[in-house]
Amino acid sequence: MIQNTEKNILLLNQARLQALEHADKILKEKEALQRKITILETRLSETDAQLKLSAEGNFDTEINDSPLVLEFDVLKEENMLLKEDIEFLKTKLIEVAETEESILKLEKERALLDASLRELESRFIAAQADTLKLGPRKYDTWWDKVEKLEDLLENTANQVEHAAMILDHNHDLQDKLDKLQASLRAATISKFSCDLVDLLQQKVKSVEERFQACNHEMHSQIELYEHSIVEFHETLSKLIEESEKRSLENFTGNMPSELWSRISLLIDGWLLEKKISYNDANMLREMAWKRDSRLREAYLSCRGTENGEVMDKFIKMALPGTSSGLHIAHIAAEMAPVAKVGGLADVISGLAKALQKKGHLVEIILPKYDCMQLDQVNNLKALDVLLQSYFEGSMFNNKIWTGTVEGLPVYFIEPQHPSKFFWRAQYYGEHDDFKRFSYFSRAALELLYQSGKKVDIIHCHDWQTAFVAPLYWDVYANLGFNSARICFTCHNFEYQGTAPARDLAWCGLDVEHLDRPDRMRDNSHGRINVVKGAIVYSNIVTTVSPTYALEVRSEGGRGLQDTLKVHSRKFLGILNGIDTDTWNPSTDRYLKVQYNANDLQGKAANKAALRKQLNLASAYPSQPLVGCITRLVPQKGVHLIRHAIYKTAELGGQFVLLGSSPVPHIQKEFEGIADHFQNNNNIRLILKYDDALSHCIYAASDMFIVPSIFEPCGLTQMIAMRYGSVPIVRKTGGLNDSVFDFDDETIPIEVRNGFTFVKADEQGLSSAMERAFNCYTRKPEVWKQLVQKDMMIDFSWDTSASQYEDIYQRAAARARAAA
Numbered sequence: 001m002i003q004n005t006e007k008n009i010l011l012l013n014q015a016r017l018q019a020l021e022h023a024d025k026i027l028k029e030k031e032a033l034q035r036k037i038t039i040l041e042t043r044l045s046e047t048d049a050q051l052k053l054s055a056e057g058n059f060d061t062e063i064n065d066s067p068l069v070l071e072f073d074v075l076k077e078e079n080m081l082l083k084e085d086i087e088f089l090k091t092k093l094i095e096v097a098e099t100e101e102s103i104l105k106l107e108k109e110r111a112l113l114d115a116s117l118r119e120l121e122s123r124f125i126a127a128q129a130d131t132l133k134l135g136p137r138k139y140d141t142w143w144d145k146v147e148k149l150e151d152l153l154e155n156t157a158n159q160v161e162h163a164a165m166i167l168d169h170n171h172d173l174q175d176k177l178d179k180l181q182a183s184l185r186a187a188t189i190s191k192f193s194c195d196l197v198d199l200l201q202q203k204v205k206s207v208e209e210r211f212q213a214c215n216h217e218m219h220s221q222i223e224l225y226e227h228s229i230v231e232f233h234e235t236l237s238k239l240i241e242e243s244e245k246r247s248l249e250n251f252t253g254n255m256p257s258e259l260w261s262r263i264s265l266l267i268d269g270w271l272l273e274k275k276i277s278y279n280d281a282n283m284l285r286e287m288a289w290k291r292d293s294r295l296r297e298a299y300l301s302c303r304g305t306e307n308g309e310v311m312d313k314f315i316k317m318a319l320p321g322t323s324s325g326l327h328i329a330h331i332a333a334e335m336a337p338v339a340k341v342g343g344l345a346d347v348i349s350g351l352a353k354a355l356q357k358k359g360h361l362v363e364i365i366l367p368k369y370d371c372m373q374l375d376q377v378n379n380l381k382a383l384d385v386l387l388q389s390y391f392e393g394s395m396f397n398n399k400i401w402t403g404t405v406e407g408l409p410v411y412f413i414e415p416q417h418p419s420k421f422f423w424r425a426q427y428y429g430e431h432d433d434f435k436r437f438s439y440f441s442r443a444a445l446e447l448l449y450q451s452g453k454k455v456d457i458i459h460c461h462d463w464q465t466a467f468v469a470p471l472y473w474d475v476y477a478n479l480g481f482n483s484a485r486i487c488f489t490c491h492n493f494e495y496q497g498t499a500p501a502r503d504l505a506w507c508g509l510d511v512e513h514l515d516r517p518d519r520m521r522d523n524s525h526g527r528i529n530v531v532k533g534a535i536v537y538s539n540i541v542t543t544v545s546p547t548y549a550l551e552v553r554s555e556g557g558r559g560l561q562d563t564l565k566v567h568s569r570k571f572l573g574i575l576n577g578i579d580t581d582t583w584n585p586s587t588d589r590y591l592k593v594q595y596n597a598n599d600l601q602g603k604a605a606n607k608a609a610l611r612k613q614l615n616l617a618s619a620y621p622s623q624p625l626v627g628c629i630t631r632l633v634p635q636k637g638v639h640l641i642r643h644a645i646y647k648t649a650e651l652g653g654q655f656v657l658l659g660s661s662p663v664p665h666i667q668k669e670f671e672g673i674a675d676h677f678q679n680n681n682n683i684r685l686i687l688k689y690d691d692a693l694s695h696c697i698y699a700a701s702d703m704f705i706v707p708s709i710f711e712p713c714g715l716t717q718m719i720a721m722r723y724g725s726v727p728i729v730r731k732t733g734g735l736n737d738s739v740f741d742f743d744d745e746t747i748p749i750e751v752r753n754g755f756t757f758v759k760a761d762e763q764g765l766s767s768a769m770e771r772a773f774n775c776y777t778r779k780p781e782v783w784k785q786l787v788q789k790d791m792m793i794d795f796s797w798d799t800s801a802s803q804y805e806d807i808y809q810r811a812a813a814r815a816r817a818a819a
C-alpha cells in the first residue's frame, strides 16, 4: 500500500515537473507573441500614416470621388478592424497569462496534496508501528485529515474546471482568428498595401499557430492533472479501506478494555437518559461484561453513525444470560493519572485494571475536579441528563460526565451546588472538605441507584468516601438497592475524617442513630468519625499491607485500634501492587533511554541525562546517585530525609529530592535547604509535584531513600526497584513487607533486595546508607546483580488483585445466599 502511494507521489512529481516546463514554454511563447504584436502595431500605424498622406495628396489633386479614394476608405476601415482584432488578441494574451496563473495554482494545490499524502503515509506507518497507542481519538484526527484531503481534491477539481473554461475561451479566440483571417483574405483583393496585408496575414497565422500550440499544451496539462487526480482518489480510497480494516483489527485485537469500557458507558448513559429500559440495560451490560463478540461487531459496524443506530442494533441483540464475574464499583477521591495526589490514585487505577483483566466489570466514580488532568480521559462527554441528589434538606442537580481512563469506564460527578464543591483548584485542603466529600459520597450512591445496576461490590476508599458505607445500609438498602456488599479500604489511618456529629445530617445520615460509641462516635472525643463508621458498616475492611494491618491494631490505629479489634474478622491487610504498565523502564516514554535488567547501559544514560538536566556534576559516572520522591509530611520522616541529604554529601554521593509539602513550615524548611545547596553540584531539591520528572529520577538513581516513620504500604520503594534503584528504607508497614535487608542472614538470600533500618533515628539511617555505599563502591559486580534482581521482582497487581477477588467473591456469595 505504502509502496503504491510512493509510486503515485513519484508520478505526481513527474507531472508537476512537466507542468513547470510547459508553463515556462508558454511564458516564452507569450513574450514572443507580445513582441510580434508590438511590431504589427508599429507597422499598422505606419500604414495608417501612409494612407493619410495618400488621402491628403488626393484632396490636393481634387480626385475625391475617384474609385481610388473609395478603395482607400475600405482599406482604412479594414485597418481599423485589424487594430480592433489586435486589441482583442492582446486581451486573449492576458487570458493566456491567467491560464498560466491557474496552472501555477494547480501546481500549488498539487504540492499540498503531496504533503498531505506524505503525512497520511507517515500516520499510516505510525499506526502500524504503534497500534496500542492508536486510540479512537487518533482515528478521529485521521478521519479529519482524510476529510481535509478530500476538500483539497475538490478544490483541485474546481481548478481543473476553471482551466477547462479558459480552454473554451481559447476556442472563441480561435473563431475570432478565423474571422480575422477571412477579412485579411478580403484585403488581399485590394491593390493597395498588398505587402502589408501579406505580412499581417503571416503574423496572424503565426499567432494562430501559437494559440493552437497553447491550446494543445493546456489540454495535455489538464489531462495529466485529471489522470493524477483519478489516481490519487484511487490511492486514497485504498488507504481509507486499509486503515478501516486496521482500526477494526486494533479494536478487536489490542484495545479490548477501551472498547468495552466505551460500550458499557454508552449503555449506562442510555439508561440514565431513559432511552432504554432497565431490563435491556441489564442484558446489554451482561453482554458487554462477557465481552460478547456480537456487541463488539455491532458497535464497530456503527462507528461514525448516530448513537440511536447503535442503540437500536444493541437492543435487537439483547439476550438474557448470566456471568460468573463480579460487578465492582470503586468510589474514590483520586485516580491516576487523572486526579493524583499520592499512592491512593495509583491503587485505584492499578487494582481496577487488574480486576478488569480478570474478567470483572469494574467502574470508577470520581468527583469532577476543575484541576484534574482531563487530557488523560478518552471520549469525555456529559450525559444528557441531570442527576438529582440530596444534600442539607434539598435536592441538587449533578452533571454526569463519562469517559475512559486507561481503558476503564469512569463517571465524573459535577455538582451544580452553589458552593462549587470541586471548583477549588486543588483536591484537598479546603475548609469544607467534610461537606464536599459527604456530598460526593451521596451523589455517587445515587448514581448507582438511579442507573438500576445490580452491583456486587461497592469499594470505597479513605475517609473521603467512607460515608458510602453507612449511607448504603441506612438509606439505600431501605430503598431496595441492596444487592451489593461494601468493601472499605483505609489507605492511611492518620486521616479519619472527624466532625461535629450534626454535620453527618448534611448527606442524609441519621445523627441520632449513628452518634453512638458502637457506630460512628469517635473513640476519644465527642465528634463523629467517618473512618470508624466505614469500619462498622462495611462488609469487608482492608488496609494496604499485612504489617500495617498489624500495626493499626495497636498504636498505629490512631484511636481506632479497639474498633478494629471488634471488627477483626472482616479486617485484613493486602499489600498494594504497582501498575507495571505505567512503571516500566523498557517502555517508559518519559525516559531518555528505555532499558531493562539485561541492558543497564540505558540506566547509565538516564543518569547522565538527569545530571545534565539538573546541572549536577557529571565527571564521575560511577558516583552514586540517591533519589527520594515523596510528599514532605511528618509521616515520611522529614528529619531523616534532611539527614540523608547531608549524609550523602558526606559519603561523596549525589542526592536528588522531588517533593512538596502541604505543611507550610516543612515546605519553608526545605526551601531553605534547597537554597543552601543551590551552588553545590551534587545536591538538588525540586520542591514541586512533577510526574514526568519522577520517572526520570527513578531511572537515574542508584539508591532510593524511604525513611518513613510509618508507611501503610508505600509505592515508591517498589517503583524504585522496578527501575533498578536499590531501596534504603525503615522497617515499617508495607516497607517491611516489600524490602528485605541485603545483609540479613536470617532471610533467604534470593529475597534480599535492599537495605533496612529499624529505629527512626539518624544513626539507623546512616548505618544503612553506609552499608549501601560500601557495597556500591567496593563490590560493583555484586551491586549489579542486586540491581538486576530488584528489577525482576514481580510487583504487579496480579497477586494482590487475586486476594481482593477472593474476598469480594466470598462477600458476594454470602449476599446471594442471604437473598
Ligand SMILES: Nc1ncnc2c1ncn2[C@@H]1O[C@H](COP(=O)(O)OP(=O)(O)O)[C@@H](O)[C@H]1O
Residues within 6 Å of the ligand: 341, 342, 343, 344, 346, 629, 630, 631, 658, 659, 660, 688, 689, 690, 691, 694, 713, 714, 715, 716, 717
Ligand atoms: N513530588 C512528586 N512528584 C511526582 N510524583 C510524586 C511526588 N510525590 C509523590 N509522588 C508519587 O506519589 C506516589 C506516592 O505513593 P506512596 O508511596 O504510597 O505515598 P503516599 O500515598 O503516602 O503519598 C508515587 O507514585 C510517587 O511517585
